[in-house]
Amino acid sequence: MSDSRAIGIFDSGLGGLTVAKEIIKVLPKEDIIYFGDTGRVPYGTKGADTIKRYALEDEKFLLSKDVKLIVAACGTVSSVAFEESKNLPVPFIEVISHSVKSAVKATFNKKIGILATSATIKSGAHKKQILSFLPDAEVYEVSGTLLVPLVEEGYTSKDNPLVKNAVENYVSVFKENNVDTVILGCTHFPILTEAFKEALGENVTLINMGVSASNAVKDTLARLNLLNKQGGNHKFFVSDKGTTFKNTASVLLGEEIDDSSVETVDITAL
Ligand code: DGL
Numbered sequence: 001m002s003d004s005r006a007i008g009i010f011d012s013g014l015g016g017l018t019v020a021k022e023i024i025k026v027l028p029k030e031d032i033i034y035f036g037d038t039g040r041v042p043y044g045t046k047g048a049d050t051i052k053r054y055a056l057e058d059e060k061f062l063l064s065k066d067v068k069l070i071v072a073a074c075g076t077v078s079s080v081a082f083e084e085s086k087n088l089p090v091p092f093i094e095v096i097s098h099s100v101k102s103a104v105k106a107t108f109n110k111k112i113g114i115l116a117t118s119a120t121i122k123s124g125a126h127k128k129q130i131l132s133f134l135p136d137a138e139v140y141e142v143s144g145t146l147l148v149p150l151v152e153e154g155y156t157s158k159d160n161p162l163v164k165n166a167v168e169n170y171v172s173v174f175k176e177n178n179v180d181t182v183i184l185g186c187t188h189f190p191i192l193t194e195a196f197k198e199a200l201g202e203n204v205t206l207i208n209m210g211v212s213a214s215n216a217v218k219d220t221l222a223r224l225n226l227l228n229k230q231g232g233n234h235k236f237f238v239s240d241k242g243t244t245f246k247n248t249a250s251v252l253l254g255e256e257i258d259d260s261s262v263e264t265v266d267i268t269a270l
Helices: 017-026 048-064 075-080 096-106 118-123 125-133 147-152 161-176 189-200 209-223 245-253
Strands: 007-011 032-036 069-072 111-116 138-143 181-184 205-208 234-238 262-264
Touching: 007 017, 007 048, 017 032, 017 189, 017 209, 017 245, 032 048, 048 069, 048 075, 048 118, 069 209, 075 096, 075 111, 075 118, 075 125, 096 125, 096 181, 096 205, 096 209, 111 118, 111 125, 111 161, 118 125, 118 138, 125 138, 138 161, 147 161, 147 189, 147 245, 161 189, 181 189, 189 205, 205 209, 245 262
Parallel strands: 007 032, 007 069, 032 234, 111 138, 111 181, 181 205, 234 262
Antiparallel strands: none
16 A cells, blocks of 8 residues: 655744755655745744744645645754644654654763754753753853854855854854763754864764654655655745755755756745
């Protein structure tokens, strides 16, 4: 049996494409419908009520496309709007809990850093879950809000002075406290992996939430008999194409996105 409905993935903007990339790697035969709320990004500096409302609108849009599973490829939505999202009529995968399990497995000295948006840090979601597995862990939380617009603007090279400065600044607390594992708690951040490696050194394990979540997506589809054996089409919707969409999105996804597969939608009109 094969279920040809697409997997729906959404984020506040383009960062969720780093999650889509990992899902495509483990599930190349699945159709993907991605929604990036590029007209309203960032979410991570907004209040909880706004983030919850945006998340529900994004999910409603994906449901209107008859998706079989929804992935919140956004740390902010996963941490702030989890309660509102978990009762959707299709399975819902968030990115926090899987990344926490990976970090708990990876750490040797139980000193873990979280770099995420202010809304995610304020929610304390990663920290609470880490402490439930490792009550004596030391968790250092840093809000790295400025990295989101840098990535959306296509500033992703480790040699870009703005990227370098911002990354070095944000990770200094992790270095001072000798953390051995850092969760990149915002899906915009894996594209800056080289910059993080340079700032933190090769011995610190970086947890990419997309990698952890992609395995959960695969397991869920397999368990519920929802796998597709003959798809592989990828379709992208955004609330604003802006000026840099195509180039930045292709870099984040790791594959060329052509104009015909991108559509602009007004999801508030649904
Ligand atoms: N990519 C998102 C996250 O994982 C949000 C970035 C933002 O919109 O502030 O948190």
